Amino acid sequence: MHFLSALMAATLAPIGILAAPAGNAVSVPQFHHLYARENLCHLASPPELCTPDDSITVEETALRAYQFYRAFVVDGDPRTMFSLIDNVYQQHHPGYASGPQAIWPLFCNGRPLGTEPSTRWCFDASTNMSYAQYSTVDRWRWVGGCVHEHWDQGERIPTDKCYELPTNVTR
Numbered sequence: 108m109h110f111l112s113a114l115m116a117a118t119l120a121p122i123g124i125l126a127a128p129a130g131n132a133v134s135v136p137q138f139h140h141l142y143a144r145e146n147l148c149h150l151a152s153p154p155e156l157c158t159p160d161d162s163i164t165v166e167e168t169a170l171r172a173y174q175f176y177r178a179f180v181v182d183g184d185p186r187t188m189f190s191l192i193d194n195v196y197q198q199h200h201p202g203y204a205s206g207p208q209a210i211w212p213l214f215c216n217g218r219p220l221g222t223e224p225s226t227r228w229c230f231d232a233s234t235n236m237s238y239a240q241y242s243t244v245d246r247w248r249w250v251g252g253c254v255h256e257h258w259d260q261g262e263r264i265p266t267d268k269c270y271e272l273p274t275n276v277t278r
């Protein structure tokens with residue numbers, strides 16, 4: 108499960124930090140420690156995809172939607188990005204086939220698309236849709252805790268209805 112592996116990564120991350128001088132200790136895992144830009148274009152396919160799980164809650168889906176936005180738009184982290192996409196990924200962009208494999212060559216290089224202040228994200232819990240606004244607006248439908256479907260033609264990011272993450276989620 109992705110969330111567990113994210114927790115494990117958070118647990119492992121401080122190991123390297125322990126070697127730093129005392130005073131630099133990080134007590135709370137933060138998202139920017141989980142993500143780093145990574146170019147994975149030497150791989151022919153995404154290293155990990157998302158396995159849909161009907162027990163994933165709306166709350167966890169919202170958290171994943173934020174992780175997906177961070178990985179895709181801000182951090183350029185294709186490993187995390189694709190670990191949140193299922194093996195269907197129904198594509199509504201003309202000219203592109205469905206399935207994560209079809210978009211892997213576009214995003215494997217981990218090129219960030221914007222900073223967090225210069226872009227926006229939104230998760231609408233009433234529809235299980237998430238949005239990202241950078242030079243365009245993308246919309247994704249989440250099923251079983253995974254990105255399942257994508258649109259990017261004439262989309263608008265909602266200005267209300269956006270899920271508020273718990274305040275203990277460090278940005």
Ligand SMILES: *[C@@H]1O[C@H](CO)[C@@H](O)[C@H](O)[C@H]1NC(C)=O
Binds near residue numbers: 163165168234235250
């Ligand atoms: C959204 O997803 C949750 C669980 O992931 C599900 O219980 C709920 O019915 C879904 N809502 C809609 C509108 O599809």
